[in-house]
Amino acid sequence: MEKISLLQQERAKYRPKLPAIFTGEGSVLAVERGKTESVDDQETVRTLFSKTYGLPLISFEPSEKISLEPVNVGVILSGGQAPGGHNVISGLFDGLKALNPENRLYGFLGGPGGLVENKYRELTADMINTYRNTGGFDIIGSGRTKLEKEEQFDKGLENLKALGIKALVIIGGDDSNTNAGILAEYYQKIDAGVQVIGCPKTIDGDLKNEMIEVSFGFDTATKVYSELIGNIARDALSAKKYWHFIKLMGRSASHIALECGLKTQPNITLISEEVEAKGMTLGDIVDEIAGTIAKRAEKGKHFGIVLIPEGLIEFIPEMKALIGELNDVIAHRSSELDSKDNPDEKRSLVSSMLSEKAGALYVSLPEDIADQLIMDRDPHGNVQVSRIETEKLLIEMVGEKLKALKEKGMYTGKFSAQNHFFGYEGRCAAPSNFDADYAYALGYTASALIGTGKTGYMSSVRNLTAPASKWIAGGVPLTMMMNIERRHGEDKPVIRKALVDLKGKPFEMLKKHRDQWAVETCYVYPGPIQYFGPEDVTDQRSETLTLEHE
Template identity: 65%
Template sequence: MSISPLQKARAAYAPKLPPALAGGANVKVNEGVPTTAVADVEKIRAIFKTTFGSPVLTFEAGGSAAAKAINVGVILSGGQAPGGHNVIAGLYDGLKSLNKTNKLYGFLKGPDGLVKDEYMELTDAIIDAHRNTGGFDMIGSGRTKLETDEQFEAARRHCEALGISALVIIGGDDSNTNACMLAEYFKSHSIPIQVIGCPKTIDGDLKNEWIETSFGFDTACRVYSELIGNIGRDANSAKKYWHFIKLMGRSASHIALECALQTQPNIAIISEEVAEKKMTLGQIVDEIAAVVAARSAAGMNFGVALIPEGLIEFVPEIKVLISELNDLLAANAEKVDAMEKADKVKFALANLTKESAAVFATLPAGIQMQLCNDRDPHGNVQVSLIETEKMLAEMVATKLKAMKAEGKFNGKFSTQVHFFGYEGRCAAPSNYDADYCYSLGYNAAALIGAGRTGYMSSVRNTTKPASEWIAGGIPITMMMNIERRHGHDKPVIRKALVELDGKPFAFFASKRGEWAKETAYVYPGPIQYFGPSEVCDLVTKTLMLEQSK
């Protein structure tokens, strides 16, 4: 297989480790006090009878006991995130440091591979070919949920057949919730298989005091910020376009906020603020139009606006509209499916409540069509397919046209729309993610060596040099709360949304008025892997601000 010069050079990069792991994954374990859950404590305690209340662990170098040979399984779960291969490489090297005869099996295509007994043994050659690379192509990933006793029993059978005594699940909040459920099942049934989780998601919404960031967030934001910087340069060169850019992040706006901090666009909408202020779609459009008009009056008929993917679901009136549409279209599925596209829109307008019909009528025709036609197998509107960037661009244009008629706008408004998503999910990991991911994997091996289960690998203090990083583990149960899912109470890891009273948003809020008026774009450029530390070993603005004193 042909590889690029960069791939060849990156293969030789040796990721850094926290000092506790530098001598191998056999470590001294320091236990904290028993833990609780973030909410719904008694309900979580009742579900996780054997794993609830475990202590936070901190590792130190100094373990010396010889470890018996073990076999371990690893699973990549959910969407791709830069650095996944390095988690597996770190896990592999950590296991080999415990005992050179230890084996690592990769279950193929995600949790489905565990349930269907599809796997491959990971060898030196396979691991070495994937060090410091992006993607999940080493073993593939999938979105199958592990949540039934039948699946847990299949997992037990297949692990026992391979002699596997520990599983590492690399995934986001749902995947690690499933890992916690599996750990509880095994432990409560006296099945000697440990389960360890690793925090993955480019969306950045799996974090807390002990998990500073989810892996992949750093790299993805740098990829998007490079593109946004390029577009900002183009906007300031051509001076004739407003660029509306939608960014990944359906449940939280961490990516939009981080990219705004890196590139200083004229507008960046934060969904959590929209929800907090109970803003209408009309108010969002009015605010954007006001910035466009002000810049135009200053002779600048161009700009850059960042929009989080999940914005539409944070607008209260749109949330109500979508809920009504879901019910209306599901209740009349046969009738609606037989209609022409335009007739579906008329049917919706005629049968929605007065308030929702009024909101629906303000939307561009193309968005109305999407809402009525693009439904998932359950009959629900596919919100992720809504072209929010195009919708806002069209609605702002309509608003400016009205303002022009009133003599409140005399400029020009031409738009370009973009969606940056898949571009960032499989990039070669930044030095930060390469180091962090390798450490998370190596640390997972240390948790296995320490005999723990139901834990998430935790590496902290990462704004400092790796020589000051702190390795350990946290019980996944302490991140849990109860949420209503499909009519049932479910234990889930609480998503971390953008905190409006947090330092990253506060800094952004203090600067956005200035960025709206001026052309203050920053051009981050491509990820740098080689060169001075101040260029290559950056951490996100979000993390720097959160960790600042």
Template identity: 60%
Template sequence: MNISLLQKSRYGYKPILPRALSGDLGTLKTVTGEATESVANQNEMKQLFPISYGKPIVTFEPGEGSVTSRALKVGVILSGGQAPGGHNVIAGLYDGLKKCNPESKLFGFLGGPSGILDDKAIELSDGYVDQYRNTGGFDIIGSGRTKLETEEQFARCAEVCKARGIEAIVIIGGDDSNTNAAVLAEYFARQKHDLSVIGVPKTIDGDLKNEQIEVSFGFDTATKTYSELIGNIERDANSAKKYWHFIKLMGRSASHICLECALQTHPSIALISEEVEEKGMTLNEIVNQIVDVVVTRSKEGEDFGVALVPEGLIEFVPEMKHLIEELNDLLAHHEEHFSTLRTFEDQSEWVNKNLSRDSSYVFSSLPNNIQRQLLMDRDPHGNVQVSRIETEQLLIEMVADKLEEMKHDGKYAGKFSTQHHFFGYEGRCAFPSNFDTNYCYALGFNAAVLIRESLSGYISSIRNLGQPASQWVAGGIPLTMMMNMELRHGEMKPVIKKALVDLSGAPFRTFVAHRDEWAVKTSFTYPGAIQYYGPDEVCNMPTISLSLEAGKEFI
């Protein structure tokens, strides 16, 4: 492999494990909690998961005595979009299995879930895994978005595993991938297959979290990477003093990335989708809010600024949310007919005829390019692909129109020159921060212990993340505990509930306490690049959001 000097240096980093996992695994003690319930729809969940439902939370603690572990054969799958640290999850899983028993083997299914269906896998070795330690990306075995959701697919998974002698599958993915892991675990148990399934919480979006899963891996690195770029742009804006930069940030639904980046960089404006929904703000009200900041800053001689826009914003604006819901439902039920409409004009005409009056009005009032983006191919769940909707440009156009009206009426005399950006892929495969390097390694190592303990239908959980890595708490959370019923493809299905920004939580309350000052007074901060060597407060701190949630002060 061609490697950079940083990559060569990072090979030498030794991830820190929680105390319970760093000693003799033969003395490890499993502490079992009370029976659990799903976050909602308990009756439906009991019926859908009669075997898996109600399992207890487990925690690993140092114990006494010695237990000899038998050799295990395990398969691992990277599912969905990339997130920094995925390689270390696999390295931790590999090392954990080998520590349990040196004769254990780990097989990596290639290209995501399709790898197990097609029986394409490689046995991972010391030399192969060592090439990927502490690095970004998912290229160690590749990822994919094939969904494991049908009984035919489940049966094929069992067939492939049986042929290879594999007795456990680790699925590294987001909320949908882990939902599939829960359904797969229930199927194996129902069919009496001696196969266990363990999930690992992955997504830079930060929306796979709850009281037990404090953060999904990759969020720390991605937000620090984006914050570096935002800080660079802020410094450029403050130097040139002539541009308003509108920056859309990745995050399919929740605004965790946008909020964390705002806390790190102190922009002039940061929109939080969940607040927009809570207040029932219309698109025009959002525009007017931005206009007020632009005009106020202009009066102070500052015709520049930075506005952060969450990727999923448009789905939280009431009239847009209703329109998108109608479009998703309409196109889900008429997919075959819609596919026969070859031109945008035909598609637009058909959609307008079949939408409600209010939604038809909203759709018709949108710029042509936004209409086209709303009608593009759906995502794997049948929903609008919000990443393709150029929300930042829509806001720029609407703000510019409003300012032009105000200028005509003598209420605004400034200049509104703009640049727009979308930060997404730039952060998904970055070199993981020290936090993610340790966290991901611990998640993988912990998954190996969950398998050794013959657990299935669990997600690997490392808690107490606001403290140093050695004080983290290892264990497992039942996947069904995090699930509820939601509408997918026009049908109610069991899924892991997405965690949106908590408007009563410490991160958002801290942002609210400072945003008015940041809007008027240029208060930009410049985080700079992720650091790997140096003092703890520079190299080993978690995100500001996680620190605030752990009760620490905002600095």
């Protein structure tokens, strides 16, 4: 029998808060708020999504209690885990039961692949109650199978019909919700009679726009990482002998690094988007870090904290161009590369397939980094940047730079470094009160979209810095967030990732203080997530969300 911790026992008693629209005795009415268009490439996206393009934004208004026929609904957890996933399913379940107690919810096991392979379980009240307010995706599991081929759609539809399922909710990030949009379009075209609704999930924080203020999981994950960074900062201040290079999750955007930087005030917080905007080389980054270390050494401070976004290497312009060429090479000539077992031969073959400039850069890299750049791509065709040990590369290069400065008499300190990568530590934490409430509200909103007959929408809950009762629930068309990007060597419709806004208030706050934080020791120690106590502590919003809504 599984042992339940005391904390988990207490968290099971927590009742997530809901927007006021869902706490009345009646039903809700969907109100359309005007037509929409995609964020870019409008003509192309409209052509690809002729049935679901231009849908209106949806908000909800109260109405009299409406009696609805019972419906069976399916749910999928897609992609990497994020704190709050279980609460989305709990909110969806409770919302469906509020619509009609005879409604039934089926979870497809192991992600989108479960839909195609017909692996599922019915989610009952007893099962749901076991998972409320817990971290992880283990209630049904997750996976990274991409739903992009018609044979997958048809097989999935066959399985949905066998279970009498009329609506499918896909909980995932930008790629997973892109697939949800494609699936919604296909089912509309063939008049399948199945609604498709998405929910915004990713700890990276890169799925957001004017209608999606933040994805669930970001708040909890950054609080977990910030606790760890604060602990390391306290250790650095105590021992006074190590520089800690900490890589943080965030492949395509630096939201996690920025949030943790604002929370803990380390000496250096690298922001990938700024590196790209300034056209910085790897050497420029090394010079900046080494310069800060030298300045602190002059004050007798031979310790510090450096935060590094996971995807930094992809934002260095020279490296970004190289990776772009590598993506095309691996997409179209993988069989040739697979034929080479010897690493030296494989690197030589890769360099011969690249342009002269990219090839020269590739062969100049340390062999371990060069090998990591040509590892198998993830299911979306992206470099698996979590495997690229950028933090170790920077430690090595900074060490060499400091030796050169010492020879010139420009540095007299001692440099000892420790490397860390915080990723999985934050993905399945018990959700903060904010994420528990927000995720539950997203699930409940998804049930309302189903109840009002919508398809091709993402569940949206806004006004998140206000009390939960004042949150605004609605739906945003999946096509509204799309543009056309190069994937696997082909142009594909995808939901646009939200990068750090270099003119936004969160980055401006970092920019305002970072020179001071670099040389002085201004560390903040957030401590662990608080679930019980004063609301200004337990329900504290992220620095990013707070600043964006000032």
